[in-house]
Amino acid sequence: MSTYDELGRMADFPAGQVVKAASMIRTGTVVSLAGVRFPGMPLFPGHPPFQVLNYRTPRGIRATGAQPWGPVNDVGLGYMAEYLMASSHSGTHVDALAHMTIGEDMHWYGGGNPDEHLSDFGPMVGDASHLPPFFTRGVLVDVPGHRGVQSLEAGEPVDVDEVKEILAAQRVEVRPWDVVLFRTGYLSWWPDAEQLAAHRTAGPDISVARWLLEQGVVAAGSDTETFEVQPAPDPGPEGNPQPVHNALLIENGVYILESVDLEEIARRKVYEFCFVALPLKIRGATGSMVDPVAIY
Structure with a gap:
């Protein structure tokens, strides 16, 4: 098992980045980036109820x-x-590297495949027991805040040109080892199930994913259940319904966080902060519920 890469981009995470992230804390203000989980809570339709x-x-x-x-x-x-x-993907969570598979061989990041690495109790390679702690710089990209609307419409894409424009307006840049969080305003409707369904799912498109890879981020997230825009405006010649997940998680080991509550941090107009998230190390799970915080 040790021959497989089970950490992705976090494998080379420098200790100095933790020091840099901690140095961003000026006032000690802590903002939770997770909502309350409860029976009957709205979830992505493919997951079991909480x-x-x-x-x-x-x-x-x-x-x-x-x-x-x-x-x-x-x-x-x-x-x-x-x-x-509950699913480990209930509410705010991070996808383990084994969460998504692709191809006839159903492989996932790091060389994992079901013939060799899928037991009756979940994946044995790239599962949640190998999820790393995240203590790094966080960056908020507030799309509806920039557009002057409450939230994006259903299936509305965010492309890289707009992301660059927003970051310039916020006077923030994305750097290696960052976690970049995209607000679509989706959770401004929480927990109204009808409104949430009516606004599912805006988000970054494949151009953003490619740019994030160039910037050297270790993780990206959003306030929606799918992170990326759905349906995919550019599924590519092979018809991939989630090309962003494929590019980030499967091909490059960049972690994806979903259902991150960005409403309060956006209200405060805090666009860069110390980001901390500690996943639960559960063997065989394909993700972990987390309660991340932004500290500034």
Whole structure:
């Protein structure tokens, strides 16, 4: 297994970048970039619903005569515990390198393929157990803020020329090792399921993906469930429905974050910040729910 690249662009991440990111913190202000997860929350149609199910309750312990601490409990001590039944791609999350496959051989980044590396308990190469921590510079590209609208319309693409124009107006540049986050305004409708469905899914097109690769970023994300614009305006000669995922995640090991809540950081007009996200290391999972923060 060690012969496979399981870190992608983060494999060569320099320790000095952490120091640079930390030096961006001036006021100590922390802004959460994740929303609350709850049963019935809107999700991408291809994912199972998010559920929180009680497993143990203080009333249940008493009713059944359970003795989790043994026979002595004269103070009536109880506790609550629950099952979480959810996709690792629920709410704000990062895709593991094994999340997307392509081709007749169904391969994923780093040489993984189902014939050799897919067990009954998930992928054994490029799974979430190898997701790295992210502590680096973050950049916000506020598309609707630049256009002067609440949100982009359904299926509206963002191309590289507009991204460059926005960054120039924000007086921010993209540098190697950055995480670049694109706001479409999609989550300004949260959690109105009808409005969310009516605005699904604007985002960066393939020209942006190619530019991000040239800039040397380690990850990119957006406030939508698919990151890239859907349907793809340029699926290429092979008819790839998600060419941006293919270019970033499968071909180059650049991580993709989705459903990142960028509303508050955009309201504050903070366009560069220290970005921190710590994925859960779960063997066999193809992504991880995260609660990232922007610190400035």
